[in-house]
Amino acid sequence: MTSLGDTPQDVALAAVDRHIAQLAGELDPTELCAWLAADERHQRAWQHIQSTNQQFGAALNPAARAALLAPSGAQRRRAVKALGLLLFSGSLATVGYQLPWRERLADIRTDTGEHRSLTLPGGAQLEVNTASAINLEYTASGLQLRLLQGELLLNTSATNISVVTAQGVLRPQATRFAVLQRDGRSQVDVLSGAVAIYPAQASGLAGVLQAGQSAHFDERQLSAVQPTDAQRFAWTQGMLVASSMPLGQFVQTLARYRPGYLGCDPTIAQLQISGSYPLASTDRILTSLTQSLPVRLQSLSRYWVRLVPASAA
Template sequence: MSMPGNAAPEAASLQAVEWLVRLQASDCAPEVEQAWRAWRDSDPENEQAWQHVEGCMARMRALPAPLAHGTLARKPLHAQANAARRQSLKLLALLAVGGGAWLAGGDGQARFWLADYRTGTGELRHIVLEDGTRIALNTASSIDVRFDAGQRLVTVLKGEIMVSTARDAAGRPFFVRTAQGRLQPVGTRFAVRVQGECTQLGVFEGAVQILPEQAPGAARRLDAGQQASFTVAGVGPVQALPAGADAWTAGMLVAHDMPLADFVGELARYRHGRLACDPAVAHLRVSGIYPLADTAQVLDMLTRTLPVGMRQTTRFWVSVVPHRKNP
């Protein structure tokens, strides 16, 4: 079977994976197959995505059994039935959208697709863990969750989360891990954001202990109203947490006299493609509360309140530039 040279767009690929799982179910009804055929016929991208997923399945069938099914083999028998669909969906989604990156050796994108929980660009998701802990995932974020007899562990692979911890009946400690170290909260609400080689922590309630990965002696405790960034080697200066720092959990961006370049950088996290700020207007200041669900509206508001305009090469390539006066 011939295969397209590039992976199909993300949305169609994920839909194709969902159709594959539904069609393989033992109780698949004829109506499901009819709806699947209608979906394939409705858009050329859908058909391309289906062909790509079928090719991924062919590659999976050629894998040694331990590699293709190892994620389930380690689970108790009573848990395999519940885990099968979820693990299959995660693996197929990775293959369908990532183009087989995991099979080639794995990277950050592979870990993102295989994460227990994740969000796409511009998506906000709220989850509740089995112990009652509540987590909000900001745009383009992913986490893994591992609870065992000795601890409750959340690993932030990418992006930003807000955690509201719950008391555990078994008395297990709660940790959040990033590549830079571990965080141990004490009955608290806090945000964790992974940014390149550092992690930023903001504490809204209670307290959190920072334990840098390579410098345990540099551990630092942050209390409510404080924030700091840390690397594997240590913790940076502790600063006051700005008002509205948790507004993203409600889908809003709060700016207090924020440089336009910083504002555009934050807004870019919630958009597909590239959003840039011309250095000539980077110094302008922005204040207000802005809805993250409609970044195009926010950009339009900027042109009405600041001397700026938008230079748009394509829908996904936009720059904030100085306003040009009509001759």
Template sequence: MDRQPVSARVLNEAIAWQLRLGDETAGPQVNAELQRWLSDSAEHAKAWAQLGGIDQQLGSINSPSARHALQISATSQRRRATGRAFLGLALFSTLGIGLALQSQPLPVWLADERTGSGEQRSLMLADRSHIQLNSRSALDIRFDEQERRLFLHRGEVLVETAPGSDPRPFIVETEQGDLRALGTRFIVRQERDATRLIVLQSAVAALPDSLQAGRTVRAGEQVVMHRDHLDDNQEAPIAADAWSRGMLVVEDLPLGDLLATLGEYRRGYLGLDPSLESLRISGSFPLSDTDRALAALPPSLPVRIERHTDWWVKVVPAQPVSPPGK
């Protein structure tokens, strides 16, 4: 089964089709409508196949209670549906994550290793390579006699391959293609519709899915990989791996991008007033204390932190804008 992630929107639609098929009141036209939906997009067919293959993936789930809960959700298509609210309640009561399958692609929830908001994890692999997962990340580890392969479903990973003469290639796979390590230390980040590779030591060969030949990216360089092409190699950002030591270092970064990164390390809403989108900032910020990072903004930018609750924070202009006529 293709384990590359599909969007949450398409996964929601696939779950809705399962519910319709399980509804005893559904008419004979439902099957025809489903076939049209499946033929509309390859991603639709992929999402449908992933839902149907849940039982095959349960072998990687070690917890009996978690495995049982996933089996319940996987077989829901064979039961009479009682609506999305019931599905959400069932998932919440068994997994404690509410509408889990609707909020993220299935491979994220079934991944070998996952991190939550503000969490990082360091792992020593079987070949003694070292990886560090950033906040909100998920990956699978697939080592066999032919190759050492990681599949990054979401987020960011820092890889340091083990020294030695292991003949098996070390590959990080993403939705956009393969990144083959050439005895190296590098970062892979899954972005919205692309993969960002930052090489810290040695070199990495980048090969998009739809190309026959790739390109080598060397130490001090970065590249953005799409499924059908590679952007030009660029200079790597300063201190790109600082997050692995609990810091975020930025140089002339749009304020919105900074807040998006800090938002990965906290729960709730972190917003930006649209009038501030042109502001840029440089500096270093602690990732373990995002409130302290936000407090560092007003001294250097014309902004203030508007805090409604710990879960609802917004960066707004330092001086409130007066309504017209005032």
């Protein structure tokens, strides 16, 4: 069998074909995970493509554009093969198109309001929350989940899996835990087991969170440990649960599941709200708020909505 560099041709082209599907937003994360788990050569080929993109600033050359735009059949196969030759020969001198967002090219991603459940190579169970992006990276120490944005919940007994955020590295110890990356920090909630936290710019281990504990960290340090709020993870069941939650906090959370702008007037932000709300329809949730609280909706369009006092002009 001929090869592209050190990679067998059939493996390289299969990896490139999945890369094209990724660019087009058609990549099935479950199928990708199964393909990666089937053969170590698949993992190496996929990692090579991701590393090449990072090295060249996630650039898309004309061959990749041709593969993305080509119809199915012989024309697409030729374009995919041309891209494979470039990616696996190291010849990327003619870079001509910059990919817009690395999150859009992530191995696993969810749109606003979307939730996914996946089984990773090795059997770990992964839940991915709304508007999230994750890359799968294989290193000498095992599988890394690089959380580019958003939130994940991981259930694993493996010792060779870790989660990396912009703020540092998390190493789980037979655990079920969640990581939310937002506002320049990472929040960690441990539901079972334990998680060791290594901030990116710290000298080493900052702390170990045990079951029932929550904390956030930046590049340098870990915050004070707090009890975790299990209701926060109702999103894994498609629900948003509130118990005497300030309306402003509720709206801020709900906004993560709704495209466009959703805001709350500061004069009503401290109103208390309790209940369980299906996330399948944020419009219904907003309507229910106007029926249970002295508020109304101020809308310029479906993509610009604000809660204001019912008495506001």
